[in-house]
Amino acid sequence: MNLASLAALAATGSVDNGRQLYQSACLQCHGALRPNISPMLAADNPARIREAINPLSLMSTLSYLSNEDLLDIASYIARPGSNDTDRLFDWAEQQGFPDALGKSANATQEYGGYRYRYYPSARLFLGTRNGEVVMLGEGSTVPALLGTMRQYLRQMPPGR
Ligand code: HEC
Structure with missing residues (x-):
């Protein structure tokens, strides 16, 4: 090292x-x-x-x-006042990832161990739980695993 x-x-x-x-x-x-x-x-x-x-x-x-x-x-x-979920979602919104994500109408909310935001124009939820990032389409009941939070943090530019 x-x-x-x-x-x-x-x-x-x-x-x-x-x-x-x-x-x-x-x-x-x-x-x-x-x-x-x-x-x-x-x-x-x-x-x-x-x-x-x-x-x-x-x-x-x-x-x-x-x-x-x-x-x-x-x-x-x-950035002691921050947290990884908000950092990842803010960055995802700026990147437009997933496609045509748009802006969330709400701040991050919590439910069932998930921290999530709803994206009205893309009609989907982005969530995090236990170090993983998931996506849930409106009307769907099974979240799709997008990857680990660490995996996305590694792609985030310095200083965010
Ligand atoms: C056993 C006590 C102790 C622990 C545990 C400790 N430090 Fe320190 N640290 C010190 C002392 C003593 C100094 C030198 C005096 C000062 O600057 O406060 C220091 C200095 C520093 C400095 C300044 C170094 C420089 O370049 O001038 C940094 C940065 C630092 N510590 C970070 C950390 C971090 C991060 C942790 C946890 C991973 C940590 N310390 C854990 C005692 C400790």
């Missing part, structure tokens, strides 16, 4: 996973995320965390964290 391979990773990770990792691995020393604490230096910058995890620092015990873990934590630090 070196800095070059870290930089080669896509520049966005999972905010949801990063939030959990921050709570289990960072909170006890740095406290809750807020302006002017040192972890803020790592916003969208996982290499900054990897450099801080060196054998001479108090953070040496964190060397078990993978590059993907650090990417997730750095994404969370950059």
Whole structure:
């Protein structure tokens, strides 16, 4: 694991996973995320965390964290108020994916473990649950699996 391979990773990770990792691995020393604490230096910058995890620092015990873990934590630090479902749906609307998706009339809603938005012009629901993205056409009862959330996050451009 070196800095070059870290930089080669896509520049966005999972905010949801990063939030959990921050709570289990960072909170006890740095406290809750807020302006002017040192972890803020790592916003969208996982290499900054990897450099801080060196054998001479108090953070040496964190060397078990993978590059993907650090990417997730750095994404969370950059946008702590966000979540992966909203990031993915906002991006999908901008991309027009699936075809002719249009804009959702509603904010993200929750039902039966799903977080979803309804798209009136495409007449479909997009949802997420347990790390997967699904689509449900109006009148249909079985959601179609579009892939994992991670798979789509990997395609999202840096900084989102
Ligand atoms: C055992 C305590 C401890 C834990 C756990 C810890 N840190 Fe740190 N961290 C420190 C100390 C001490 C410093 C140096 C003083 C400071 O800047 O607050 C530091 C510094 C930093 C810096 C600044 C490094 C620089 O480039 O100046 C970053 C970024 C950082 N920590 C991120 C994290 C993240 C992210 C986690 C969780 C994965 C974490 N730390 C977990 C103790 C800890």
